Amino acid sequence: MNEPVHRTLGLTDDELEKIIEILGREPNHLELAMYSVMWSEHCSYKSSRVHLKRLPVEGEHVLVGPGENAGVIDVGDDIAIAIRIESHNHPSYIEPYQGAATGVGGIIRDIFTMGARPIAIMDPLRFGPIDDARSRWVAEGVVSGISGYGNSVGVPNIGGETVFDETYIGNPLVNVLCLGILPKDRLVLGQASGVGNLAVLLGSTTGRDGIGGVSVLASAGFGDEDEDTEKRPSVQVGDPFEEKRLIECCLELLDARLVVGIQDLGGAGLSCAASETASRGGVGMDFDVSAVPQREMGMEPFEIMTSESQERMLAIVSPDNLENVLAISKKWEIRSSVVGKVTEGGQLRILDGIDGPVLGEVPASSLHEDAPLYNRPMAPPDDLNARKEDKPEKYLLETNDFSGDLLNLIYSHEWITSQYDSQLFLNTVAGPGSNAAVLRLKHPVTGEDTGRGLAVTTDGNHRWCAVDPRRGSALTVAESMLNLACVGAEPRALVNCLNFGNPENPTVMWQLSEAIDGMSEACREFDLPVVGGNVSLYNESQGTNIDPTPIVGVIGVIDTLDAPPPGHKWSEGDRLIVIGPEPEGLSGSAWAFGKGYRKGILRELDYDLHKKICQVTRELVQKKLVTAVHDVSSGGVGVATAEMAIASGVGCSLARISSHEALFSESSSRVVLAVNPDELTNVEEILNAAEVPKARIGLAHGDRFTIKGLLDLELQSIQNKWENHLPIAFEGGTTQG
Amino acid sequence: MQFEATVEVQLKAGIADPQGSTIENATLKLGFNGIENVRVGKSIRFAITADDEVKAKEIIQDLCDKFLTNPVIENATIHLQGVE
Amino acid sequence: MQFEATVEVQLKAGIADPQGSTIENATLKLGFNGIENVRVGKSIRFAITADDEVKAKEIIQDLCDKFLTNPVIENATIHLQGVE
Amino acid sequence: MSPTIGVIVFPGSNCEQDALEAVTSLGAKSKLIWHDSFDLGSADAVIIPGGFAHGDYLRPGAIARFSPAMESVFAFARSGRPVLGICNGFQVLTEAGLLPGALQKNSGLKFLCKPVNLTVRTTNSVLTSQTVKGDGLRIPVNHFEGNYTCTEETLEELQDEDRILLTYEDNPNGSMGDIAGICNAERNVVGLMPHPERACHPLLGSTDGQPLLKSFIESSEL
Numbered sequence A: 001m002n003e004p005v006h007r008t009l010g011l012t013d014d015e016l017e018k019i020i021e022i023l024g025r026e027p028n029h030l031e032l033a034m035y036s037v038m039w040s041e042h043c044s045y046k047s048s049r050v051h052l053k054r055l056p057v058e059g060e061h062v063l064v065g066p067g068e069n070a071g072v073i074d075v076g077d078d079i080a081i082a083i084r085i086e087s088h089n090h091p092s093y094i095e096p097y098q099g100a101a102t103g104v105g106g107i108i109r110d111i112f113t114m115g116a117r118p119i120a121i122m123d124p125l126r127f128g129p130i131d132d133a134r135s136r137w138v139a140e141g142v143v144s145g146i147s148g149y150g151n152s153v154g155v156p157n158i159g160g161e162t163v164f165d166e167t168y169i170g171n172p173l174v175n176v177l178c179l180g181i182l183p184k185d186r187l188v189l190g191q192a193s194g195v196g197n198l199a200v201l202l203g204s205t206t207g208r209d210g211i212g213g214v215s216v217l218a219s220a221g222f223g224d225e226d227e228d229t230e231k232r233p234s235v236q237v238g239d240p241f242e243e244k245r246l247i248e249c250c251l252e253l254l255d256a257r258l259v260v261g262i263q264d265l266g267g268a269g270l271s272c273a274a275s276e277t278a279s280r281g282g283v284g285m286d287f288d289v290s291a292v293p294q295r296e297m298g299m300e301p302f303e304i305m306t307s308e309s310q311e312r313m314l315a316i317v318s319p320d321n322l323e324n325v326l327a328i329s330k331k332w333e334i335r336s337s338v339v340g341k342v343t344e345g346g347q348l349r350i351l352d353g354i355d356g357p358v359l360g361e362v363p364a365s366s367l368h369e370d371a372p373l374y375n376r377p378m379a380p381p382d383d384l385n386a387r388k389e390d391k392p393e394k395y396l397l398e399t400n401d402f403s404g405d406l407l408n409l410i411y412s413h414e415w416i417t418s419q420y421d422s423q424l425f426l427n428t429v430a431g432p433g434s435n436a437a438v439l440r441l442k443h444p445v446t447g448e449d450t451g452r453g454l455a456v457t458t459d460g461n462h463r464w465c466a467v468d469p470r471r472g473s474a475l476t477v478a479e480s481m482l483n484l485a486c487v488g489a490e491p492r493a494l495v496n497c498l499n500f501g502n503p504e505n506p507t508v509m510w511q512l513s514e515a516i517d518g519m520s521e522a523c524r525e526f527d528l529p530v531v532g533g534n535v536s537l538y539n540e541s542q543g544t545n546i547d548p549t550p551i552v553g554v555i556g557v558i559d560t561l562d563a564p565p566p567g568h569k570w571s572e573g574d575r576l577i578v579i580g581p582e583p584e585g586l587s588g589s590a591w592a593f594g595k596g597y598r599k600g601i602l603r604e605l606d607y608d609l610h611k612k613i614c615q616v617t618r619e620l621v622q623k624k625l626v627t628a629v630h631d632v633s634s635g636g637v638g639v640a641t642a643e644m645a646i647a648s649g650v651g652c653s654l655a656r657i658s659s660h661e662a663l664f665s666e667s668s669s670r671v672v673l674a675v676n677p678d679e680l681t682n683v684e685e686i687l688n689a690a691e692v693p694k695a696r697i698g699l700a701h702g703d704r705f706t707i708k709g710l711l712d713l714e715l716q717s718i719q720n721k722w723e724n725h726l727p728i729a730f731e732g733g734t735t736q737g
Numbered sequence B, C: 001m002q003f004e005a006t007v008e009v010q011l012k013a014g015i016a017d018p019q020g021s022t023i024e025n026a027t028l029k030l031g032f033n034g035i036e037n038v039r040v041g042k043s044i045r046f047a048i049t050a051d052d053e054v055k056a057k058e059i060i061q062d063l064c065d066k067f068l069t070n071p072v073i074e075n076a077t078i079h080l081q082g083v084e
Numbered sequence D: 001m002s003p004t005i006g007v008i009v010f011p012g013s014n015c016e017q018d019a020l021e022a023v024t025s026l027g028a029k030s031k032l033i034w035h036d037s038f039d040l041g042s043a044d045a046v047i048i049p050g051g052f053a054h055g056d057y058l059r060p061g062a063i064a065r066f067s068p069a070m071e072s073v074f075a076f077a078r079s080g081r082p083v084l085g086i087c088n089g090f091q092v093l094t095e096a097g098l099l100p101g102a103l104q105k106n107s108g109l110k111f112l113c114k115p116v117n118l119t120v121r122t123t124n125s126v127l128t129s130q131t132v133k134g135d136g137l138r139i140p141v142n143h144f145e146g147n148y149t150c151t152e153e154t155l156e157e158l159q160d161e162d163r164i165l166l167t168y169e170d171n172p173n174g175s176m177g178d179i180a181g182i183c184n185a186e187r188n189v190v191g192l193m194p195h196p197e198r199a200c201h202p203l204l205g206s207t208d209g210q211p212l213l214k215s216f217i218e219s220s221e222l
């Protein structure tokens, strides 16, 4: 191996120079390993940080914004909600079950780290085409991993997304959002303070799993490469039972106010937790590697410091409380060991025995704050203008099988969602399959029902973002707003997970920057603070980058939750109305992508109109004036109305939908309303007063799904297609090779 | 020819086995001493018809690679026994 | 003395094994012919220290009866191998 | 005096608070009992709630049944007091031998969370006394191992002794005889896979769990 060590660890020559400058000397191997994991893209956000700064982060209800393990907002009644989303894309490609399972475990730890009890997860997922056997293998494994871990750890899964598209064939996306609830005064931050306080490691033993790139440091010590990978598996195995006990143990410690600060161990393991707690608290730490319980014999200090073994937490405890902390850990059968102590100054010292030799010493904050920041070159695609011209509408003459096209676009997610416990804690008023998930809001300590509700939605649309990352991202935020309006909720905050390709590719960087701009613009317009997020880059395979896929999660509050929200079920005789602008364009639509038309131009979002549409939808829902409601998104009015008919078991006759655009366009700010004839005048008055465009499109009735002049289908045939789409596809079998 | 095959699928050596450790702890609590390193795997038995033993092994190996294991975290051991 | 033990836990003969049938069907879909009667069980490996082989077997049998199997639906086969 | 329902908590249980919420909403008192304690306190009846006791590692209920609290539940049950196992609790009771049979993986080999329709087969048990024979109840299931399995003799015995309490209308998991819930010969120990506590609030889509839990609470007053 001729390559200098730092380069094999993924550090550039400049980065090494910087480390030497910080330390005033050459780093040793242990120190180099810590810098290499902490300065990785994953932990340092070195390519994205300059852009993330543009996101608006302030808002009336924000208690904790980006920078901590999770964002926290105030939802009234002395209750706070912690929220965070994270990706586990790459591990899920090679070992779907465990990759997804450990993704769930990781995001849940971020939430109870804040003192919050995790009450819900959501899982936006992206897989390769469903007719590809390996993509099905990935999808099946990911879903059972989320199910296996989430159900067992006891956090209900209340929603998410599933998209199959060729752009994800070599790189699926597994994002998981978690929501936690806490009494406002229990909020804790991941910081160490109080010189002399102890660092206590809670949870699993530390093994060689997930030490990734830094394992090259030890390759000399082992024989052939096979043995080496065997000894240092890149895959971690999740243990939901350990995590469940860890949740209960940590929440009990926090309730009893026995810890000063607490931090989960995620990416970069102990290096990250030790340095982050110390630097946030403005202190240093002496860290004893020999005190870390190890799963395997003969682990090197750098292995211990960089291992990503799962289900571990680092708590900062004053010596007086140690005994009680150890007792509570014992009750929950959680392993606990004192591994360090808080020191003055800002140095993180790694020792072999707490009074033993110093193995490494770095300024704790340098692992974070001094991490390199890159403003990488950006460039729009060369053919940007030509792409804009290449609209799907150009190809309309070749295709006019409206029924077939519609049937191809509909599928029930039940094959997936029925594998998830969506009801635990008795909060779930609207679960998977709703416009947005709705939870009862109960006080986290007394259990008392506040009579109010929380609503959460996750949205992402790679099709829109492939066509135009800026507008696509803004539209994604807009869709979330509308989803919340459909359940009567007022939005409070947003989190995002930015899934992009290789940042060293200028087009990818341009996409990222554009997406952040679009998201920022929309968040500012909607007065929606960004309270946290995650960036996942290098989503590529064999040189092909995925379509840009920013995912957002938006949480809102429902003031009076005394009945389930209207949902998709209309009743026989309901009048059907679409509110919002005339549909325009098919670019970026599910219909167009299904046909292979992946280019074009997106219409700009009319923010004022969108706000009005959200407002009036919310009003109608809150006043219980509509039987059913469905925002128009993927698949256009065609899919929205078909889903409503399927949910209801009642067909419809529609008119005034007479073209591909009218049927499949996904242009924004539109909602389908089903209104009982008795309420029609009432509803139309409210719509008139709100000055929103509206059109009566038909009537809910019978057992056929009819659109005058376009199609006429038996409701049963749509229903069958919808129900059997995924089960039949998965019956085709899966293979991992 | 027909063979009885057993494929034992085990987690690779470095991979954590939470189920195994939990069982190990439970044996202690049940008063069984001296039990260590519990690892839990699958045992898959089936009958296979193939021209000869070599061929049978080949098929089973292929089956393991494609389907029965994920070589990233698991190993398979194949046992074969002729019945006719 | 230390022994390496493998306990193979199998469903009793009359008990339906949906996991086995699923694998069997999948092999067909993947184009593997001639695979039949697939049964899926657990293979539990561990190290055990005991005075001698007889004693070790006794302990393991007891462990199986009490804990490792559910006698309503499962059988166990014990394999033992001395290592010291 | 409203009775006190004790809810046993194992490491890995997760429906204990839900059980508590549901029975208190129906007027009972309730308290959690940690698995490590032999003391069931002043409980008039015991619920073993859903979840994944000890991670469901090895087999659901296999480790939990050895807990100190289970030893006391055994004696409690033998003395004729009401004991209810919901989902994981049902699995624990079969492993402990308090109820016959075993719960295997669902025939579809997937975890299954969804509302199902049940039929009441007998009102002669601590779980069904307030229901009407033949009535339909809509209650969610939430399990991977809910496929009730037993010998032909046991099944016959259950049928002959009228010990099948609830059956599935449309069998979701492969259970023998469409069995969703059974009781012991003395009819005071009951187990079922569906979650009645998830169907006790109008906002949650069904209140069909109420008559079951009311029966149970009432039986513990006697």
Ligand SMILES: Nc1ncnc2c1ncn2[C@@H]1O[C@H](COP(=O)(O)OP(=O)(O)O)[C@@H](O)[C@H]1O
Pocket (backbone or CB within 6 Å): A042, A043, A044, A045, A052, A055, A065, A066, A067, A068, A069, A070, A071, A110, A266, A267, A496, A497, A498, A530, A531, A532, A533, A534, A535
């Ligand atoms: N896209 C984003 N938008 C806003 N904040 C972000 C974004 N990505 C990351 N952050 C914030 O940066 C912080 C560090 O994130 P991360 O390193 O993923 O945390 P962890 O150490 O828990 O893995 C988090 O508080 C997160 O909210």
Ligand SMILES: [Mg+2]
Pocket (backbone or CB within 6 Å): A068, A069, A110, A264, A266
């Ligand atoms: Mg974190």
